[in-house]
Amino acid sequence: MRILHSEASCGWGGQEIRILEEASGLIARGHKVSVACPAHARMADEAARFGVPVAALPIEFKTIAGFTAVRKHLEGHAFDVVNTHSSADSWLVGLACATLANPPAIVRTRHISAPVSGNAFNRWLYRRARGVVTTGESLRRHLLDVLDLEPTRVTSVPTGIDVDRFAPADKLTAKRALGLDPHKQHIGIVATLRSWKGHVFLLDAFARLNRPDLRLLIVGDGPQLGAIKEQVRVLNITSSVILTGQRADPERWMQAMDVFCLPSYANEGVPQAILQAMLCALPIVTTPVGAILEAVGDGKTAQVVPSKDAAALASAIGQLLDDKVLAERLGEAARRVASADFSRDSMLDRMEVVFRGATGS
Secondary structure: OEEEEEOOOOOOOHHHHHHHHHHHHHHHOOOEEEEEEOOOOHHHHHHHHHOOOEEEOOOOOOOHHHHHHHHHHHHHOOOOEEEEOOHHHHHHHHHHHHOOOOOOEEEEEEOOOOOOOOOHHHHHHHHHOOEEEEOOHHHHHHHHHHHOOOHHHEEEOOOOEOOOOOOOOOHHHHHHHOOOOOOOEEEEEEOOOOHHHOHHHHHHHHHHHOOOOEEEEEEEOOOOHHHHHHHHHHOOOHHHEEEEEOOOOHHHHHHOOOEEEEOOOOOOOOOHHHHHHHHOOOOEEEOOOOOHHHOOOEOOOEEEOOOOOHHHHHHHHHHHHHOHHHHHHHHHHHHHHHHHHOEHHHHHHHHHHHHHHHHOO
């Protein structure tokens, strides 16, 4: 199949990484896949690392120039399907295809759990798509309820993770390789530094723990970096917090962690970082937000605490640090679940089915 992914976002996080991972995987299976995004988007720079061709189009906003560029690009390439991912590019592709004699099929992927308005405009846009994909079943049910879509056209396909890349490793060796003190315990988070990922509550919880031999690893970059640095300063925990910045090797940092935390309070589908941590057999503390509970079960594969509750977060982290038997049991169970249900190959298989269904092939 000839597949185009469109992405208006200029940010860099789980959504953009999934698009490139999926595109790369389908290219390896013999499909012709490319990505359209703004020239200054991080994705335009990162795509080469994944082996994915890029078309730079002005699609960050809903403009006449963006519409014209998208329409021209679709006319000049015989795509079988266009998979749209954000609001602006979905509208530009939808309107462009409405003006073409032989448009490609549209598949719309909804990555986050933020509510969708059920107005007539959104109903028109989503119903133009021959297939709609969500990253969690709860997101799928929301779209069905709000937009009154045909259930058979809406499919939940959580992001799949490379089970060989994200795997358990010897912690002491992993810590030494990163220059970390192997004699200290490390908790951590891997996430774009956005407000709703809950870093503010993790920092508060870390300060409450007040353990001199504990370190906090914050892996990622993003718009909240300045606020996080200021909170670290105010809490007087500068010497105990390590800000790694954006990393291309998150698996190495996870393998060095004793506990993984993702205290999100909004917008999540099934987060990639949760699945990555599960595959690394890490004990996890997280929240019941978005579709997170479709990946983990409280007391079975993770400790689940209320969102925006730093005290509960600190208590759960402390329990896992102190109870090695519990931590190991949760980590091993998480690895089994993620390996069975959230592999990269499973995601690619399911997306191929969606694309073939949309194109009638």
